[in-house]
Amino acid sequence: MQEITGLFKIAEILRAILGRFxxxxxxxxxxxxxxxxxxxxxxxxxxxxxxVYAERKVSAFMQRRSGPNRVGPGGTLQTVADMxxxxxxxxxxxxxxxxxxWMLAPILLxxxxxxxxxxxxxxxxxxxADLNIGVFYFIAMSSQSVLPFLMAGWASNNKYSLVGGMRxxxxxxxYEVPMVLSxxxxxxxxxxxRMSTIVAAQQHTWFILLQPIAFVVYVITATAEINRAPxxxxxxxxxxxxxxxxxxxxxxxxxxxxxxxxxxxxxSVIATTLFLGGWNGPWLPGWVWFFLKVGGMxxxxxxxxxxxPRLRIDQLMSFGWKxxxxxxxxxxxxxxxxxxxxEFFS
Amino acid sequence: MLKTxxxxxxxxxxxxxxxxxxxxxxxxxxxxVVQAIPNMGYLHRGIEKLAESRTYAQFIPYTDRLxxxxxxxxxxxxxxxxxxxxxxxxxxxxxxxRIIMTELNRxxxxxxxxxxxxxxxxxxxxxxxxxxxxxxILDLFDMVCGARQTYTYIRFGGVSADxxxxxxxxxxxxxxxxxxMLDEYHRLLTGNEILYHRLKNTGxxxxxxxxxxxxxxxxxxxxxxxxxxxxxxxxxxxxxxDFSVPLGQVGDCWDRYTIRMEEMKQSAGIVAQALSQMPxxxxxxxxxxxxxxxxxxxxxxxENPRGELGYYIVSNGGTNPYRLHVRRPSFINLQVLxxxxxxxxxxxxxxxxxxxxxxxxxxxx
Numbered sequence: 128m129q130e131i132t133g134l135f136k137i138a139e140i141l142r143a144i145l146g147r148f149x150x151x152x153x154x155x156x157x158x159x160x161x162x163x164x165x166x167x168x169x170x171x172x173x174x175x176x177x178x179v180y181a182e183r184k185v186s187a188f189m190q191r192r193s194g195p196n197r198v199g200p201g202g203t204l205q206t207v208a209d210m211x212x213x214x215x216x217x218x219x220x221x222x223x224x225x226x227x228x229w230m231l232a233p234i235l236l237x238x239x240x241x242x243x244x245x246x247x248x249x250x251x252x253x254x255x256a257d258l259n260i261g262v263f264y265f266i267a268m269s270s271q272s273v274l275p276f277l278m279a280g281w282a283s284n285n286k287y288s289l290v291g292g293m294r295x296x297x298x299x300x301x302y303e304v305p306m307v308l309s310x311x312x313x314x315x316x317x318x319x320x321r322m323s324t325i326v327a328a329q330q331h332t333w334f335i336l337l338q339p340i341a342f343v344v345y346v347i348t349a350t351a352e353i354n355r356a357p358x359x360x361x362x363x364x365x366x367x368x369x370x371x372x373x374x375x376x377x378x379x380x381x382x383x384x385x386x387x388x389x390x391x392x393x394x395s396v397i398a399t400t401l402f403l404g405g406w407n408g409p410w411l412p413g414w415v416w417f418f419l420k421v422g423g424m425x426x427x428x429x430x431x432x433x434x435x436p437r438l439r440i441d442q443l444m445s446f447g448w449k450x451x452x453x454x455x456x457x458x459x460x461x462x463x464x465x466x467x468x469x470e471f472f473s
Numbered sequence: 474m475l476k477t478x479x480x481x482x483x484x485x486x487x488x489x490x491x492x493x494x495x496x497x498x499x500x501x502x503x504x505x506v507v508q509a510i511p512n513m514g515y516l517h518r519g520i521e522k523l524a525e526s527r528t529y530a531q532f533i534p535y536t537d538r539l540x541x542x543x544x545x546x547x548x549x550x551x552x553x554x555x556x557x558x559x560x561x562x563x564x565x566x567x568x569x570x571r572i573i574m575t576e577l578n579r580x581x582x583x584x585x586x587x588x589x590x591x592x593x594x595x596x597x598x599x600x601x602x603x604x605x606x607x608x609x610i611l612d613l614f615d616m617v618c619g620a621r622q623t624y625t626y627i628r629f630g631g632v633s634a635d636x637x638x639x640x641x642x643x644x645x646x647x648x649x650x651x652x653x654m655l656d657e658y659h660r661l662l663t664g665n666e667i668l669y670h671r672l673k674n675t676g677x678x679x680x681x682x683x684x685x686x687x688x689x690x691x692x693x694x695x696x697x698x699x700x701x702x703x704x705x706x707x708x709x710x711x712x713x714x715d716f717s718v719p720l721g722q723v724g725d726c727w728d729r730y731t732i733r734m735e736e737m738k739q740s741a742g743i744v745a746q747a748l749s750q751m752p753x754x755x756x757x758x759x760x761x762x763x764x765x766x767x768x769x770x771x772x773x774x775x776e777n778p779r780g781e782l783g784y785y786i787v788s789n790g791g792t793n794p795y796r797l798h799v800r801r802p803s804f805i806n807l808q809v810l811x812x813x814x815x816x817x818x819x820x821x822x823x824x825x826x827x828x829x830x831x832x833x834x835x836x837x838x
Contacts, residue, residue, distance in 0.1 A: 186597075186598075189598055190597075190598050190601035190602070191601070191602075191605065192601065286480065286482050287482075290482075290504065290819070293503075294504075356595055356596075357595065357667055359595065360820075363595070363820070364489050364490075364595070365489050365490035365592065365593040365594070365595065365823050366490070366819050366820050366822075366823050367819065368488065368489060433597065433598050434596070434598060434661070435595070435596060435665065435667055436591065436594035436595045436596040436599075436662075436665060436667045436668045436671060437594055437595030437596075437667070437671075437820070438667055438670075438671070439670075439671055439818055439820040439821065440504055440818060440819075440820065441818065442667075442670055442671075
């Protein structure tokens, strides 16, 4: 067993300190849960701030501009300024909107985006709930985000929003299937859906080396899942203005934004955990490795966004069903045969 | 009993990808376009009517505001029309300067086309790159006439001023850098599989239909019709240059895109030839202070980046035109939109609008 360092150590120290002040060990447990929840939410909200800044800097780098450079040193406080601006904005509800559905949509979208963070192994033993169906939980939760998009699109009483909402359902449903099938290869190799087991199985060989096709399929479908370019048909600025978000202003719109970046982080974390060995790595502490790999994946997704044109809806559908799905199925068959041969010879 | 019905989507006049204030009334069956009716007139300024109460020289700045991304061509077309009426002979050096400026403007205009096509298809980096290179050309124009967009550089009998000494080295630097820039765009956009599949076989306009509607410029040549006024009816001194006119085969968005990319290369070639042949001398012929063309009418057209730009002037011998009409290629090219869009998807409408490259300043004269 690897020596326990990093985040879990910090938690142990905190627990010891709390133990001195609180007599009941149950109270300590409750306090520790609250601290864990708090830190996850901190990560989510910090993510949005950092990633928005990063996105603007990365896009500037790719387009040979300087990007934000006025607010704070190197423009680092730009996102904070934007947040303040968004909070001060007037909250406009379109006439004829379905009030409750319209108001609930951004909140409901944020819930699955936040809920998936429960099963992310940030470091050795630093996982909020090490469910034995961790992978399944992630897939189940992330697929919940289809409905809020449709709600927002329908309730806005705007044709652009409606077209955007319909596109979301078509896109997310058809890319969910190859995504699940691509992850299935990993589950077969690791023999478990538990995140910690999957990471532990990659101590020597990252699964990207054993499952390169699955990785490619996963990255493509993940881009489609989080509606980023070249699969950003949901918002497709030049076609349907902003899709389901068209009628949202101020903080409601910011919640969509927050969820979008939380999702971006989520798929990057899953890619890291399932394919890139999670927190495994020499010399550096596990959580540093983890965030380095996640950062690499996030950069990859940003690179896509600022390089590729957008697909058309029919091309998107045919690519998902006619290319990615057979590829993912083929990958499962090859993996199965490979595992059988491997077991036969060893 | 279940039934479906079409719905109307007003794309514009305030929409990210209608390039100004165009409204396209889309009748949609789900995402499929049943009808796409362009609704113009949001930028109408009555320029043709204004001409009747302006002197001939006063009208030159108005031409800048027609196709405002290729103003040099607009100036040239108008000035050559008036020169044709009055039989003014333009000095050699001015002729060469006119060629250099209009061809540079063609490159600048096509760069905007490339950039706006890229961003309409969701690749915003392409737009940034296009505008970056266009900036180099605008700097050159700034040197010769002090303006970046509305030049009024070409006048009756020549050009407003000779080029400054720093112009030629700057232009040579640009011409040296340009092939590398073009190569970069080809690598970023032309080689992109998604872009290819978005543009290939979308918005096909047959050669026959293109001629019937009166398309001109790259939109016509994409359908395979070899019609470039610079070759067919060389105006100015275009017969002295060696350049080829790229032609398409299918008439789809992809052809319209590749033709413009190739035209940029040809234009750079013309500029280089003109620069090497340009003689010294005066840049302005002696033109009467008050321009009073003899009574009569004349039509003259030139090849602007968007197609055949024609000026039709009726003079009654006075100081103002009696009637002035501009044949605006953007306006006429836009008429094909409905036919080209039918049966396609919303995403294709955007691509077709971008490749027809209609500019609202010129559509609404």
